[in-house]
Amino acid sequence: MTTPQPVADRQRRRVAVRGVVQGVGFRPFVFTLATELDLAGHVTNTAEGVLAEIEGRAEAVDAFCRRVATEAPPLAEVASVRHEPLAATGAGGFTILASSPIGPSRTLIPPDAATCADCLAELADPADRRHRHPFISCTNCGPRFTIVTALPYDRANTTMAGFPLCALCSREYADPADRRFHAQPLCCHACGPQLRLVVPGAADQVAGAAMAGARELLARGAILAVKGLGGYHLACDAGNEESVALLRRRKNRGDKPFALLAGDLADLDGLVELGDIERELLSGSVRPIVLLRRLATARGALAGAVAPAVAPRSADLGVMLAYTPVHRLLLGLPGDPPGPRLLVMTSANLAGEPIVIDDAQALERLAPLVDGWLTHDRAIRVPCEDSVVRVVDGEPLPVRRSRGWAPRPIALPLPVRPVLAVGGDLKNTFALARGRAAWLSAHIGDMDDLGTLHAFDRAVDHLRSVTGVEPELLAADRHPGYRSAHRAQRRAQGRPLHRVQHHHAHVAAVMAEHGLDGAQPVIGVAFDGTGYGEDGAVWGGEVLLADYAGFRRLAHLAYAHLPGGDAAVARPYRMALAHLHAAGLDRSADLPCVRACPEDERVVLERQLERGLNCVPTSSMGRLFDAVSSLAGVCHRAGYEAQAAIELEAAALAHGPADGYRFALRRADGAHQAGPPPLLAEPAPVLAAVLADLRSGAEPGLIAARFHAAVTDLVRRLCGVAREEHGVRTAALTGGVFGNALLLAGCARALRADGFTVLRHRQVPANDGGLALGQLMVAARAVAG
Amino acid sequence: MGHGGGGAMSAELVANVFGPAFASATQAALADSAALTLGGARLAFSTDSFVVRPLFFPGGCIGDLAVNGTVNDLAMSGARAAYLSCAAILEEGVEMSVVGRVAQAMGAAARAAGVEVVTGDTKVVESGHGDGLYLNTAGIGLIPAGVDLRPQRARPGDVVIVSGEIGLHGVAIMSVREGLEFGVEISSDCAALGGLVEAMLAVTPDLHVLRDPTRGGLAAALNEIAAAAQVGVTIVERSVPVPPQVANACAILGLDPMYVANEGKLVAFVPREHAEAVLAAMRAHPLGAQAAVIGECVAEHPGMVVARTALGGTRVVDLPLGEQLPRIC
Ligand SMILES: [Fe+3]
Ligand SMILES: [Mg+2]
Ligand SMILES: [Zn+2]
Ligand SMILES: [Zn+2]
Structure with a gap:
C-alpha cells in the first residue's frame, strides 16, 4: 500500500484546521476525505487543532482544502483552514497519528451533545452490544465540555481516563471507519462506568437493576437525585401532584415553575404549542429547556401527566427532551414496566447554592431532599446547568x-x-x-x-x-x-x-452578537430590574445612545423610591405604593396593593417614602412591572425572580391585545454633559389610568394588556425622538425585561414598522447572563484607546 | 455622608487620607483605640466624636453615648477606663436645660462606668452650624499585664461570641428620628462594657479580639476582623440573637439586623479551650446575660464573613457600603 509514486505531478501541503475540531470525529472525516480523493499523508490532533499533511494530484489537494471546511462532521465548527506547500515525498498511504500535546492551545472543546439517533437506536436494540447501555455515545454525541480536564481533547485528558477500553471498544476506537473512532467517552457494559442506585436502608443496586429500581421508585412517587451531564438533578413523576408539591416544599422553591423531561416530541402533543423552530430546538444536539406556550386545555395521552404544582399560574411549560441515555432509560424503553412518561427535572442544589456535581456532596447535601440517588462513577469536571430558551418572533431567545x-x-x-x-x-x-x-x-x-x-x-x-x-x-x-x-x-x-456601566454592557452585548463594529452608535433600550447608575441611583429603564466606546443617557424612566432594597423586590406591593407615592396618587384602602400590605408595614412604609428612609431612587422598568402587577392584583409577593412580571405577562396574554395607557414625556431639568438633558418617562398618567380601570371594575388581564401596550408605545416614541435628534436608525432591545416575549415581539414589530433596524438577542440572554459579552467589548475598546 | 457610615467608605477614608498623613511609628493601623507604652505602663488611648440626632432617644442620650462610646473603645483593648476628657460644641441658641440634661447624663454614665471626667472644653458655633450639640470624648486606661487584644490576633479555631441581642440602638435611633411606629418602643442598648470585659479577662487574659459592633453593626465588625487577621469567619445565622421587635422593624424597613448599630454589645474571638468558661462568665454579668456563641473563625475564605442560613446555604456577609445601596435588587 505504500508504493512510492512519481513525485513530479504531485503536490504536498500542510493543512491546519482550527475551531471545534476535536472530539467530533474530525480525523476520521479527514481520513475518509483523503482516501476518497486518493491522497497520501497523515492527520493528527495538536493543541493547535487538527493538522494534516496531504499529497496527491493538484486538483485533489485543492478539493481537500475546500471540502475539509464545507463537509465537516455535524458537531464540528471550522474557524479557519490554513495551508502551506511542502516538498512532495512520494510516500503513499494515509494514516492517523497519535495526538501531540505540545504548544499553546488554540483548539476548541466542543459542548456536550445530546445522544444521537444512531446511538438511541442501538440503545433500544436488543441485538446491539450496547443495548440499554446508560453511557452509550459516539463521535456525534455524548459528554465533552463537562468531562474535559486538559487539552488536547483525548481520553487521557477526560474523566474517562480511569476506564480502560475493553478489546471490542478498543477496536472501534482505533477503526477510522467506525462511528466511534476516537470517541473519547466511548465505552460499553464491560468497560464503562457503572450506574448505582442508592436508597437509605436498602442494599445498593447496580447496572440494569439500578435503572429498574429507579423507575419503580419514581412510579411510586419518590424524589430521586439523578446524576446527569453537568450536575445532579432532582426528579419526580410530573403527574404526581403530591410528589411535585413535596419537591417544591423540600427545595423551598416557592411557585417557580419546574422544567419537564420528556422522551420525544410526540409526548408533547396536546400539551403545548409546537412550531418548527421549537421542534428543532427540542430535538437538536443542544436540547435546552424550551419554554413552550401551554394549550388552554391539555388533551391526548399525557393530558394528566402534568400536575398543577409543576407550573402554577404559568402560561408556559419548560420542556426538554432526554439528552443522555440515562434519561432515555429512565423514561422507559418499549417493553419496560409502565412508569412516568414526563418527569420533573430540576437542578439539584440547596437554595442559593450551585448545582451539585460531586458524588460525596450529593449523598450528604441532598439527603434531606431525596428518597434515593441514581448515580454513577464517571466524574463531572465542571458544572453545566441546563440551557433555557424560548422562541420569540420565530427566533430563539436564550434565557440561559x-x-x-x-x-x-x-x-x-x-x-x-x-x-x-x-x-x-x-x-x-x-x-x-x-x-x-x-x-x-x-x-x-x-x-x-x-x-x-x-x-x-x-x-x-x-x-x-x-x-x-x-x-x-x-x-x-x-x-x-x-x-x-x-x-x-x-x-x-x-x-x-x-x-x-451595567446598561452600557447590556447594549454592547446585543451589538456584539449582531456583529456591529461600533463605528455607528445604536439606540440602546436597556430595560431590566437593576443596575448601578453613574449617579448612584438604581437604573433599569434606560435609553442610551451607545457604541463600544461610551454612551449618553437619552431617556429614562422617572425616578421613584426603591423602599428597602431587597424588601421592595420580594414584595411588589411596596413598589406599587412607592410608585403611587411618586406619582402623587392616593393609596386608598380599596386598592389590591394596599390590601396586600400589612397595616403596620403600610404605616411605616408611608413614613419611609415621605422621608426617603432606606430608599434609593430607581428608574427600573422591572420594578415598574412589579408595581403594576401588584396594582392590578396579579402578584403581591415574589417567590422567585421576576414572578410578578411573568404573571403580569401571562395575564396580558390570556386577555389579548388592548389599547395602551400612555406615559408622559418631559425633559429633565438642568444641563447634561453636552447636549439636551435626558427625557423622563413619567409613569404617573399610566398609574392614574390603572386606578381608573380598577375603579370601573376592569379585569387584571385588561390592565396587564394595556400596560404592555403602554410600554411598547413608550419604546416606540423614545426611539423616534432619538432618531430625530441623532439620526440613528438602529434600535437594540436588551435587559432582562426583554425576556418578556409579548413586550419584545410588540416592540420589535412597532419599531420595524417605523423603519428601524431592530437588534435583539439570539445568542446570549437579554438578562444579566449576557452581560459579560458586552463588558469585554467595552473594556477592549477602552484599553485600545 | 457615606464616609461616616462605618462601612467600606469609612475604611477607605482612614486608609487613604488620614493614615498616610498621620504616619506614626507606634500606630501603623489607626484602630478605634491605641495601645501605648508610656513610662513603663501600657495605656489604651481613644477618642470619639458624637453627632447623634436626636439628642435624646429611648434608652439614652448623646451624653451617656459619649461616655460609654469611649469607655467601650478602651474596653475593647482590655483596658478599664480611668480618665475621660469631654469637649462640647454647642450651637448658638441651644437651650441650657438641654445642655444640663446631657451633662447630668454624662455624669451618671461616668459614675456607673467608674471613670472620671477630668478635663474639658466648650466652644459655641453660629446658629445653623451644628445640630444643637456635638460631643467629643477621649479616654485613657491601663491595659492589664498579659492582655493583648487586637483584630490581627483572630485565629482559625477561635469561637465567636456576641454579648447579647443586636440591632437595638440603630433601630431605636431611627424610629425616633424618622417618627416610625413599630407597635412597641425599642430602646437603645447603650451601656458601658468595662465591667463585662473585666469579668471575661478574669477567666483568661488570653482573649484574642474584642470589638464593639457600633456603626455598620455586627457585619462591619466581623468583616474588619476577618480582613485584619486574614481569616475567615463563619457564623450560624439563626444563632445570632435578634430581638423580635428588631427583626420586625428591619423586615418592614428592608434592613438587615447584621448591619444595624449597637452601643452596648461586644463581639469576642476566644480561643476554643476558654470559650465555655468565658461564655459562662459573660452570662453571669448583667450586660452579657444573653451572650451567645454565633460562629467560629476558620482558615477557609480568608478575609470573608459567611453566614450559614436556615436553608443550609452559606450567604456571604459583605462589609456594608457607606450608603444604603442595595447590592442587588
Ligand atoms: Fe441587567
Ligand atoms: Mg467608637
Ligand atoms: Zn451517538
Ligand atoms: Zn467496552
Whole structure:
C-alpha cells in the first residue's frame, strides 16, 4: 500500500484546521476525505487543532482544502483552514497519528451533545452490544465540555481516563471507519462506568437493576437525585401532584415553575404549542429547556401527566427532551414496566447554592431532599446547568446559555486583546476572549453564596485551561458592592481592570452578537430590574445612545423610591405604593396593593417614602412591572425572580391585545454633559389610568394588556425622538425585561414598522447572563484607546 | 455622608487620607483605640466624636453615648477606663436645660462606668452650624499585664461570641428620628462594657479580639476582623440573637439586623479551650446575660464573613457600603 509514486505531478501541503475540531470525529472525516480523493499523508490532533499533511494530484489537494471546511462532521465548527506547500515525498498511504500535546492551545472543546439517533437506536436494540447501555455515545454525541480536564481533547485528558477500553471498544476506537473512532467517552457494559442506585436502608443496586429500581421508585412517587451531564438533578413523576408539591416544599422553591423531561416530541402533543423552530430546538444536539406556550386545555395521552404544582399560574411549560441515555432509560424503553412518561427535572442544589456535581456532596447535601440517588462513577469536571430558551418572533431567545452551548465561542466583530469579563452578580456567567472569539462560561448562578463564588473561581480556571486565554485585561460591572467585581479586583494583580456601566454592557452585548463594529452608535433600550447608575441611583429603564466606546443617557424612566432594597423586590406591593407615592396618587384602602400590605408595614412604609428612609431612587422598568402587577392584583409577593412580571405577562396574554395607557414625556431639568438633558418617562398618567380601570371594575388581564401596550408605545416614541435628534436608525432591545416575549415581539414589530433596524438577542440572554459579552467589548475598546 | 457610615467608605477614608498623613511609628493601623507604652505602663488611648440626632432617644442620650462610646473603645483593648476628657460644641441658641440634661447624663454614665471626667472644653458655633450639640470624648486606661487584644490576633479555631441581642440602638435611633411606629418602643442598648470585659479577662487574659459592633453593626465588625487577621469567619445565622421587635422593624424597613448599630454589645474571638468558661462568665454579668456563641473563625475564605442560613446555604456577609445601596435588587 505504500508504493512510492512519481513525485513530479504531485503536490504536498500542510493543512491546519482550527475551531471545534476535536472530539467530533474530525480525523476520521479527514481520513475518509483523503482516501476518497486518493491522497497520501497523515492527520493528527495538536493543541493547535487538527493538522494534516496531504499529497496527491493538484486538483485533489485543492478539493481537500475546500471540502475539509464545507463537509465537516455535524458537531464540528471550522474557524479557519490554513495551508502551506511542502516538498512532495512520494510516500503513499494515509494514516492517523497519535495526538501531540505540545504548544499553546488554540483548539476548541466542543459542548456536550445530546445522544444521537444512531446511538438511541442501538440503545433500544436488543441485538446491539450496547443495548440499554446508560453511557452509550459516539463521535456525534455524548459528554465533552463537562468531562474535559486538559487539552488536547483525548481520553487521557477526560474523566474517562480511569476506564480502560475493553478489546471490542478498543477496536472501534482505533477503526477510522467506525462511528466511534476516537470517541473519547466511548465505552460499553464491560468497560464503562457503572450506574448505582442508592436508597437509605436498602442494599445498593447496580447496572440494569439500578435503572429498574429507579423507575419503580419514581412510579411510586419518590424524589430521586439523578446524576446527569453537568450536575445532579432532582426528579419526580410530573403527574404526581403530591410528589411535585413535596419537591417544591423540600427545595423551598416557592411557585417557580419546574422544567419537564420528556422522551420525544410526540409526548408533547396536546400539551403545548409546537412550531418548527421549537421542534428543532427540542430535538437538536443542544436540547435546552424550551419554554413552550401551554394549550388552554391539555388533551391526548399525557393530558394528566402534568400536575398543577409543576407550573402554577404559568402560561408556559419548560420542556426538554432526554439528552443522555440515562434519561432515555429512565423514561422507559418499549417493553419496560409502565412508569412516568414526563418527569420533573430540576437542578439539584440547596437554595442559593450551585448545582451539585460531586458524588460525596450529593449523598450528604441532598439527603434531606431525596428518597434515593441514581448515580454513577464517571466524574463531572465542571458544572453545566441546563440551557433555557424560548422562541420569540420565530427566533430563539436564550434565557440561559449553558449546557450544549458552553463553551462554543461567539464570533466577535472586532479583535480583542486577551480579556476576562466577570459578568454580573445575578445569573452570573463570565467570558474569556481573544482575537475574534469569546468563550462564555456555563451558567454560574447568583453570587450570594460562598459555594457559588468558589464555583466561579473553579470555572474561570477551567475555561482558561481549555481555551488557553491568559487575560491581559479584566472587565467588571461598576457597582461598588458586586462580588463579581471584587473577584476581578482580586484576580487583576496589576493588570488593568475596566469597570463597565451595567446598561452600557447590556447594549454592547446585543451589538456584539449582531456583529456591529461600533463605528455607528445604536439606540440602546436597556430595560431590566437593576443596575448601578453613574449617579448612584438604581437604573433599569434606560435609553442610551451607545457604541463600544461610551454612551449618553437619552431617556429614562422617572425616578421613584426603591423602599428597602431587597424588601421592595420580594414584595411588589411596596413598589406599587412607592410608585403611587411618586406619582402623587392616593393609596386608598380599596386598592389590591394596599390590601396586600400589612397595616403596620403600610404605616411605616408611608413614613419611609415621605422621608426617603432606606430608599434609593430607581428608574427600573422591572420594578415598574412589579408595581403594576401588584396594582392590578396579579402578584403581591415574589417567590422567585421576576414572578410578578411573568404573571403580569401571562395575564396580558390570556386577555389579548388592548389599547395602551400612555406615559408622559418631559425633559429633565438642568444641563447634561453636552447636549439636551435626558427625557423622563413619567409613569404617573399610566398609574392614574390603572386606578381608573380598577375603579370601573376592569379585569387584571385588561390592565396587564394595556400596560404592555403602554410600554411598547413608550419604546416606540423614545426611539423616534432619538432618531430625530441623532439620526440613528438602529434600535437594540436588551435587559432582562426583554425576556418578556409579548413586550419584545410588540416592540420589535412597532419599531420595524417605523423603519428601524431592530437588534435583539439570539445568542446570549437579554438578562444579566449576557452581560459579560458586552463588558469585554467595552473594556477592549477602552484599553485600545 | 457615606464616609461616616462605618462601612467600606469609612475604611477607605482612614486608609487613604488620614493614615498616610498621620504616619506614626507606634500606630501603623489607626484602630478605634491605641495601645501605648508610656513610662513603663501600657495605656489604651481613644477618642470619639458624637453627632447623634436626636439628642435624646429611648434608652439614652448623646451624653451617656459619649461616655460609654469611649469607655467601650478602651474596653475593647482590655483596658478599664480611668480618665475621660469631654469637649462640647454647642450651637448658638441651644437651650441650657438641654445642655444640663446631657451633662447630668454624662455624669451618671461616668459614675456607673467608674471613670472620671477630668478635663474639658466648650466652644459655641453660629446658629445653623451644628445640630444643637456635638460631643467629643477621649479616654485613657491601663491595659492589664498579659492582655493583648487586637483584630490581627483572630485565629482559625477561635469561637465567636456576641454579648447579647443586636440591632437595638440603630433601630431605636431611627424610629425616633424618622417618627416610625413599630407597635412597641425599642430602646437603645447603650451601656458601658468595662465591667463585662473585666469579668471575661478574669477567666483568661488570653482573649484574642474584642470589638464593639457600633456603626455598620455586627457585619462591619466581623468583616474588619476577618480582613485584619486574614481569616475567615463563619457564623450560624439563626444563632445570632435578634430581638423580635428588631427583626420586625428591619423586615418592614428592608434592613438587615447584621448591619444595624449597637452601643452596648461586644463581639469576642476566644480561643476554643476558654470559650465555655468565658461564655459562662459573660452570662453571669448583667450586660452579657444573653451572650451567645454565633460562629467560629476558620482558615477557609480568608478575609470573608459567611453566614450559614436556615436553608443550609452559606450567604456571604459583605462589609456594608457607606450608603444604603442595595447590592442587588
Ligand atoms: Fe441587567
Ligand atoms: Mg467608637
Ligand atoms: Zn451517538
Ligand atoms: Zn467496552
